[in-house]
Amino acid sequence: AQRVTQPEKLLSVFKGAPVELKCNYSYSGSPELFWYVQYSRQRLQLLLRHISRESIKGFTADLNKGETSFHLKKPFAQEEDSAMYYCALGDDNTDKLIFGTGTRLQVFP
Amino acid sequence: DGGITQSPKYLFRKEGQNVTLSCEQNLNHDAMYWYRQDPGQGLRLIYYSQIVNDFQKGDIAEGYSVSREKKESFPLTVTSAQKNPTAFYLCASSIRGGEQFFGPGTRLTVL
Numbered sequence: 001a002q003r004v005t006q007p008e009k010l011l012s013v014f015k016g017a018p019v020e021l022k023c024n025y026s027y028s029g030s031p032e033l034f035w036y037v038q039y040s041r042q043r044l045q046l047l048l049r050h051i052s053r054e055s056i057k058g059f060t061a062d063l064n065k066g067e068t069s070f071h072l073k074k075p076f077a078q079e080e081d082s083a084m085y086y087c088a089l090g091d092d093n094t095d096k097l098i099f100g101t102g103t104r105l106q107v108f109p
Numbered sequence: 110d111g112g113i114t115q116s117p118k119y120l121f122r123k124e125g126q127n128v129t130l131s132c133e134q135n136l137n138h139d140a141m142y143w144y145r146q147d148p149g150q151g152l153r154l155i156y157y158s159q160i161v162n163d164f165q166k167g168d169i170a171e172g173y174s175v176s177r178e179k180k181e182s183f184p185l186t187v188t189s190a191q192k193n194p195t196a197f198y199l200c201a202s203s204i205r206g207g208e209q210f211f212g213p214g215t216r217l218t219v220l
Contacts, residue, residue, distance in 0.1 A: 097209060
C-alpha cells in the first residue's frame with residue numbers, strides 16, 4: 001500500500017540549530033516525492049521536489065531508496081521557517097498525492 | 110494570490126443540509142483535486158479530476174459529490190450523508206505530472 005509516514009508531530013529547535021524533518025514512504029513503483037509547506041495564514045505551497053534536486057530557502061531533501069526516506073534538512077534554522085511541513089508521495093499514473101500527517105516546526109529565537 | 114480561488118472562506122451548515130463549496134482556477138490546468146485537512150491527519154484526498162467531464166473517488170469520498178462540467182471549475186458538495194463534515198477543505202489544481210497549486214481553503218462547520 002502507498003503510505004507516507006512523518007513520525008514527528010512537532011519539532012522545536014532554536015534559531016541557528018540544524019533541522020531534520022523525517023519522512024518515510026511505502027511505494028512499489030518509482031517514487032516521486034515532494035515537501036509542501038504551510039506558513040501561518042498562507043496557502044499550502046510546494047517547497048521542493050526530489051527530481052529537481054534544488055535547495056529552496058536553504059532546505060534540501062535527498063531520496064534514499066534503500067531506506068525509503070526523503071528527510072528534509074536545513075543546517076541553520078531561522079525563525080521564519082516556523083510552519084507546518086508535509087511530505088507527499090506522487091502517483092505517476094493518476095497525479096494523485098498521498099500526504100503524510102505533517103510536522104509542525106517551531107523555531108525559537 | 111490569484112490562480113485558484115475557493116469560496117466561501119467560512120461556511121456553516123445545519124445538520125441534514127447539503128452544501129456546495131466552490132473551486133475555480135484560471136491556470137488552464139487539466140487536473141483538479143479536493144482534500145480534507147483535519148488536525149493530526151494531514152490532507153486526505155476526497156475526489157480528483159484529470160479532465161473535464163471525468164472524476165474519480167479519492168480515499169474518503171463517502172458523503173461527498175463533485176462535478177467537472179468546465180475546465181475551470183470543480184465544485185464539491187458535502188451531503189447530509191457525510192457523518193463528520195466539520196473540517197478545512199482544500200482545492201488544488203495542476204498540469205499533468207506537475208506541481209499542485211492550492212487554494213486558500215474553506216472552513217466548514219456543522220451547527
